[in-house]
Amino acid sequence: MFVKRLINWVAGWGGPLGTASGQQIPMPVSPIIEQTKMVTPDAALQISAVFACVELLAQTISTLPLYVYRDTADGGRHPDKQGRLWMLLHDRPNAWMTQNEFISAMVVNRMLRGNAYAQIIRDGEGEPVALIPLSPDQMEVSIVEGGEVYTYYQDGAISVIAPENMIHWKGLGNGFIGLSKLEYMRATTDEAISAQDNATRLYGSGSKPSGVLYTDSTLDDKQLKAVCDRFKGMTAKGGGLYVVDRGLKYTQLSLTPADAQLLQTRQFSVEEICRWFGVPGVLVGSNAQTTWGSGIAQIVEGFHKFTIGPLCKQLEQALSRRLIPITDVDMTIEFKLDGFLRTTPQERAQFYSTMAQNGAMSRNEIRRLENLPPVEGGDALTAQSNLVPLDKLGEATRVGSSPKDGTPVRQ
Numbered sequence: 001m002f003v004k005r006l007i008n009w010v011a012g013w014g015g016p017l018g019t020a021s022g023q024q025i026p027m028p029v030s031p032i033i034e035q036t037k038m039v040t041p042d043a044a045l046q047i048s049a050v051f052a053c054v055e056l057l058a059q060t061i062s063t064l065p066l067y068v069y070r071d072t073a074d075g076g077r078h079p080d081k082q083g084r085l086w087m088l089l090h091d092r093p094n095a096w097m098t099q100n101e102f103i104s105a106m107v108v109n110r111m112l113r114g115n116a117y118a119q120i121i122r123d124g125e126g127e128p129v130a131l132i133p134l135s136p137d138q139m140e141v142s143i144v145e146g147g148e149v150y151t152y153y154q155d156g157a158i159s160v161i162a163p164e165n166m167i168h169w170k171g172l173g174n175g176f177i178g179l180s181k182l183e184y185m186r187a188t189t190d191e192a193i194s195a196q197d198n199a200t201r202l203y204g205s206g207s208k209p210s211g212v213l214y215t216d217s218t219l220d221d222k223q224l225k226a227v228c229d230r231f232k233g234m235t236a237k238g239g240g241l242y243v244v245d246r247g248l249k250y251t252q253l254s255l256t257p258a259d260a261q262l263l264q265t266r267q268f269s270v271e272e273i274c275r276w277f278g279v280p281g282v283l284v285g286s287n288a289q290t291t292w293g294s295g296i297a298q299i300v301e302g303f304h305k306f307t308i309g310p311l312c313k314q315l316e317q318a319l320s321r322r323l324i325p326i327t328d329v330d331m332t333i334e335f336k337l338d339g340f341l342r343t344t345p346q347e348r349a350q351f352y353s354t355m356a357q358n359g360a361m362s363r364n365e366i367r368r369l370e371n372l373p374p375v376e377g378g379d380a381l382t383a384q385s386n387l388v389p390l391d392k393l394g395e396a397t398r399v400g401s402s403p404k405d406g407t408p409v410r411q
Helices: 002-013 048-062 085-089 099-113 186-206 221-237 257-277 296-323 339-340 347-355 363-369
Strands: 065-073 077-079 115-122 130-132 141-144 147-153 156-160 166-170 211-214 248-251 331-335
Touching: 002 339, 048 099, 048 186, 048 257, 048 296, 065 085, 085 099, 085 130, 085 296, 085 331, 099 115, 099 296, 115 141, 141 156, 166 296, 186 257, 296 331, 296 339, 347 363
Parallel strands: none
Antiparallel strands: 065 077, 065 331, 115 130, 115 166, 141 147, 147 156, 211 248
């Protein structure tokens, strides 16, 4: 049945980036390498590089504060802490998950399957009261008469969920469904699994000898067994002094070209997986050389700008599309990205100093970000007195140091 639907789907428009009615299937039609293994999320997460990349992305995004803002009459905006959406998105999306756990689950599904789903539970008045994450592997998305239809399979039951009650965070795709990253990176994960399997067979259970004992004399079976038992015992203990007698000589085996090639293959697999997820290898323990800037600060800045920032914007828009009524134009859902600043006190101090000296933030606004109480007079915006418009240069005066006749002195 699935194969028939896939053939009809492909015949209708000829590719995963086209548009057509019916079920949307987020997988490649013609893999570049045939007979690659289908890798499930469970299997993929057993690859250390995949797990590390997904965990890093989930932890980074889920720890960012997610705010619901409402515009004010003076052109500003303030956190809408009294609204119901604030409780769902900032505190508790459902009865068994924290906000951090909910966002983390959404990120994991989005990164592995290209789609993250959450069902909106509404009360009798149509107001959202809970957000329930759903598995992409149990979801079927179809296009019927230009609209989305979501069908969810769970415990033998089939549920059809209205699109207005579904948050759908899509990755790269045709606009109706995101392309499954695991399906498109099959060649990479297959190579990583094969390299891991070869390494396990080569080095596991002591199958790879660490050295060779040789002698010019002939040993009988009893002597040979005694020597082997002795060296096996010393090797199992890990270290120690090797005492060689009976004219025996020990030579440690060096890394063979095949071993070196295996290590290079595994390192390349790590780099490829990091490339798929947009994560710099150095952030997940890879020893590959960096290419952004000269230090970790530039790498982290690029990671935030090119990976985390776009993902946050996508999720903001997916949440806003279904949770904010189209008539409520003064409400905004937004990640507070200045959470990235919470690195070192020196970096925060430099940022705050620049913002205060240029009149962009008041001192009380800065104190609020640092969880400090406001101070009297701290709401005023200040700026450096020597910052004047170019057309006013030479006209600034200094008050308080004039001659005795009271004439201001030009600077």
